[in-house]
Amino acid sequence: PREENEIAFSGLVLDKDAHECTLNEKPLPLTPTEFSILWVLASNRGRVISAEELFCKVWGEKYYTASSNTVMVHIRHLREKMNDSA
Numbered sequence: 001p002r003e004e005n006e007i008a009f010s011g012l013v014l015d016k017d018a019h020e021c022t023l024n025e026k027p028l029p030l031t032p033t034e035f036s037i038l039w040v041l042a043s044n045r046g047r048v049i050s051a052e053e054l055f056c057k058v059w060g061e062k063y064y065t066a067s068s069n070t071v072m073v074h075i076r077h078l079r080e081k082m083n084d085s086a
Helices: 032-043 051-059 066-086
Strands: 006-009 010-014 019-025
Touching: 006 032, 010 032, 032 051, 032 066, 051 066
Parallel strands: none
Antiparallel strands: 006 010, 010 019
16 A cells, blocks of 8 residues: 555644645644654554554664653653644
8 A cells, every 4th residue: 555645634734755744834843753753643643652662663673661761752842842833
């Protein structure tokens, strides 16, 4: 199956090809890692993604307990950016 290159819902639009994100029609500047995290979460909306699964999909490395902090820090930054934009 062809992979989708755009996800849109609830005012959030992610364009994988352009690597751009908008929230409520306002550009949301994201780092490549933040974009990847948001893409994984949006692609799996309605499903709980563990920190371990998220880490493996975004970083492509084996997950260690210490990696949880890395994931949480990036999630916090994403939340801050999205709240500032809303």
